Amino acid sequence: MGTTHDEAAGPRRRSLLQAAVGGSAAAAAAGATTLTGQAAAAPAGTAAAPRSGGRFDGESPRFALAVLPDTQYLFDADSADPDPLRATFRYLVAERADTNIAFMTHLGDVTEHGTEDEIELAADTFGELDGKVPYSVLAGNHDVSGSDDQRGDSAYLRAFGPDRYARMPTFGGASPDGYNSFHTLRAAGRDWLVLALDWRVSDNGLRWAQRVLDDHPTLPAVLTTHDLAWAEDDGEARLSDNGRRLWDGLIRGNDQIFLALGGHYWPPGRTVLTNDAGNDVHVHLTNYQDRYYGGAAMIRLYAFDLARGAVDVETFAPWFLTRDPERRTPLEAENVELTGPADRFGLEIDFAARFAGFSPVPAPEPRPASDVLVRGTVAYWRFDRAGLPGAADEGAPVADGRVVRDLSGHGNDLTARRLHTSGDGALTWSAEHHVGQPAHASLRFDGGQGPDRGALLSTRRDAPLNATRFTGGYTIETFLKLPEPFVGEHAWMGVLSWEGRSGDAGKTTGWSTEEPTCSLNVSPERFLQFVVYPHVQDADPTSWSHALPVGRWTHVALVNDGRRTVMYVDGSRIARNPTQRSTGIATLGKPFVIGGTQFAERYGQGFYGWIGDTRIVDRPLTPRQFLTPYR
Incomplete structure (x- = not known):
């Protein structure tokens, strides 16, 4: 009208x-x-x-x-x-x-x-x-x-x-x-x-x-x-x-x-x-x-x-x-x-x-480990029954001493242990997972400050990964989710790292010689921080993401081509990737860890949230080759 x-x-x-x-x-x-x-x-x-x-x-x-x-x-x-x-x-x-x-x-x-x-x-x-x-x-x-x-x-x-x-x-x-x-x-x-x-x-x-x-x-x-x-x-x-x-x-x-x-x-x-x-x-x-x-x-x-x-x-x-x-x-x-x-x-x-009521999207089926063991896979851990035999009910504690198998076959198995006086709830099994994650399982870490608590998964002392230096490049991937609500004190909690002091690797130009040679952490603003001391250079090039959402799974990939490192979040390249040259990782032969980061060779708090499948490859991968492929 x-x-x-x-x-x-x-x-x-x-x-x-x-x-x-x-x-x-x-x-x-x-x-x-x-x-x-x-x-x-x-x-x-x-x-x-x-x-x-x-x-x-x-x-x-x-x-x-x-x-x-x-x-x-x-x-x-x-x-x-x-x-x-x-x-x-x-x-x-x-x-x-x-x-x-x-x-x-x-x-x-x-x-x-x-x-x-x-x-x-x-x-x-x-x-x-x-x-x-x-x-x-x-x-x-x-x-x-x-x-x-x-x-x-x-x-x-x-x-x-x-x-x-x-x-x-x-x-x-x-x-x-x-x-x-x-x-x-x-x-x-x-x-x-x-x-x-x-x-x-x-x-x-x-x-x-x-x-x-x-x-x-x-x-x-x-x-x-x-x-x-x-x-x-x-x-x-x-x-x-x-x-x-x-x-x-x-x-x-x-x-x-x-x-x-x-x-x-x-x-x-x-x-x-x-x-x-x-x-x-x-x-x-x-x-x-x-x-x-x-x-x-x-x-x-x-x-x-x-x-x-x-x-x-x-x-x-x-x-x-x-x-x-x-x-x-x-x-x-x-x-x-x-x-x-x-x-x-x-x-x-x-x-x-x-659209779920009339056009539900079928959940992807779990993918076997063989589907994601790409050329150059150094280690691959998952928390379903394939990687963690005997995985049980939602919320069931993962006891100290339990072993998570390295499905790459290279002997980089992880062993669970709690930090300080943390109780059973510091590390539990969960069926929660990222929709694109190969395994439909994760571990729930209940770390926190004041008093410090948490749990770790670490390689044994003689694991090959401890001393691998990745001078030809690498890709480190993991899935993580922060709880909603995000309560308590969790500043600078570690997601994964290698133990040891950067000073013992002869590195002097970083923030402190007491920090480890490589770690992925979460800042007080929920920014991801990936700091690495290269095997070759005396430097500490650091990548910073945007603020991570809470209550939602995130896929993180750290890709190094032998010259520099780039962080990807959910398949997207972040802005704050340093152009500084970075060749390899200055590993010291000490354990690789999921769930925390040392300072002065001591763990404070552990990670707070869920961590899913984690894979390390000795070459750079493209987003199409990630654990969850991206266009």
């Missing part, structure tokens, strides 16, 4: 929505690169030449869904101007590869009157996307007449009916009346469903939509329609009457639908509702036709990041981005990008947990 909720309910006093000045909008006004990825513009009055569309990556964990709300004022009889929409489409084509745009969906009210001329011009404009970016369009009340999707033939249906989408690889089908359609798309390594529903779905249409969901029971679904929700200036969306019908008749009972998008009303807004399965459904209202130039074909990008468990949302007008920033009019500059809380925001979504 293209109206505010308040116009339907009666006049009221409203403040004008103002675009915030600052952030990336200010950068856009200055011609700098914005969050949209758009660089400095072409000369005034000209459109920037689009780059090649490139290839969309359906396996990347990051992709974007483009959402285009009401464009009716751009197709309004003899006042029509399709140029803003053409600029938006050219942007999507040009940015498809760089932004990894999977799909675009229009939310209805393509035109103002739904006449043959308006529809024909709009259909021609949408041709900019054909064969380049897949998309869906649905009817708004300005595009059609009649009460619901049983209205029969129309100019809209002839231009935007099923025939238009038939050649798109995403098109899955349409309802018999032709006004409702669905698409399936491959993104982030899985299939997704987009439902494009008429502005007034009949009972037949609802039954059709339910069949589509039933036929695709494991696909997360985005529902799009024209009339779903309205909002006031507070940005809090409320279901409209039609939205309530969709909620009760389709959305709330289908856990697949996690995101529902509508236009029709303004100002924009959003809310989160709880469905019958007890899960969140994000309901968003997007419409900018009340803004300058009928919204100027503003696009909203939903940037999905399954690696972070987040969706980053931004709203901007590609048409204004093509203007020379120095020559933009005040209204163009104001509307380049919208930064209000209903226009630019982030969603935190644990996708695996949210």
Whole structure:
């Protein structure tokens, strides 16, 4: 309908929505690169030449869904101007590869009157996307007449009916009346469903939509329609009457639908509702036709990041981005990008947990040790029955003297012992593990300060690992998890180390000659610290990670190529890796230890948390070769 909720309910006093000045909008006004990825513009009055569309990556964990709300004022009889929409489409084509745009969906009210001329011009404009970016369009009340999707033939249906989408690889089908359609798309390594529903779905249409969901029971679904929700200036969306019908008749009972998008009303807004399965459904209202130039074909990008468990949302007008920033009019500059809380925001979504009810991800099976004994493996320890015979129930103590076998066959077995007067609880067995860990088991260390307590696993005095110097490079990997809540004093607790004093190895340039020659520790800020005294140099190059999360497993890899050392966390190279030369490890023939770090050849506290599979290889490995492979 293209109206505010308040116009339907009666006049009221409203403040004008103002675009915030600052952030990336200010950068856009200055011609700098914005969050949209758009660089400095072409000369005034000209459109920037689009780059090649490139290839969309359906396996990347990051992709974007483009959402285009009401464009009716751009197709309004003899006042029509399709140029803003053409600029938006050219942007999507040009940015498809760089932004990894999977799909675009229009939310209805393509035109103002739904006449043959308006529809024909709009259909021609949408041709900019054909064969380049897949998309869906649905009817708004300005595009059609009649009460619901049983209205029969129309100019809209002839231009935007099923025939238009038939050649798109995403098109899955349409309802018999032709006004409702669905698409399936491959993104982030899985299939997704987009439902494009008429502005007034009949009972037949609802039954059709339910069949589509039933036929695709494991696909997360985005529902799009024209009339779903309205909002006031507070940005809090409320279901409209039609939205309530969709909620009760389709959305709330289908856990697949996690995101529902509508236009029709303004100002924009959003809310989160709880469905019958007890899960969140994000309901968003997007419409900018009340803004300058009928919204100027503003696009909203939903940037999905399954690696972070987040969706980053931004709203901007590609048409204004093509203007020379120095020559933009005040209204163009104001509307380049919208930064209000209903226009630019982030969603935190644990996708695996949210989709578990209809599309559970099967847990990987444990992998035998033989699968990860790569060439050059010096030692490999795991805490299931293969590595720790007799591993028992959750929380069962691992007694002093218990042996953890070195499954590499090189004789670097570990023996458990407690520190100081620590009791049974200082070292216990656990079935907890990183999802990518070969063994589905770990050890829980309960170390701490004041009084010092903890437990260790250490090699025997004559183990080969004790004196191995790794001058050709090395890879040290482990899995660890910090408890949540992270309580007590645990500053500078050790994860793994070699015993001995760096001073006894002739090293004088480090922080102290009393620290060991190689150790992985956790700082008071929960940063990982890997400090190594090389076999060759008198130096102590040290890598520092970011702050580790609590309550979540982390994979850590320390890779040395014979020249320098690089730390990886969850397969990602960290920033604070020293460029200082580092060849080998200045081992002293003393034991290798998991669970603590000495100072002045004395242990204080032990590690606090879980440690899983640990492997040492005498050469540098790539992330694809880690215990849990990364792209």
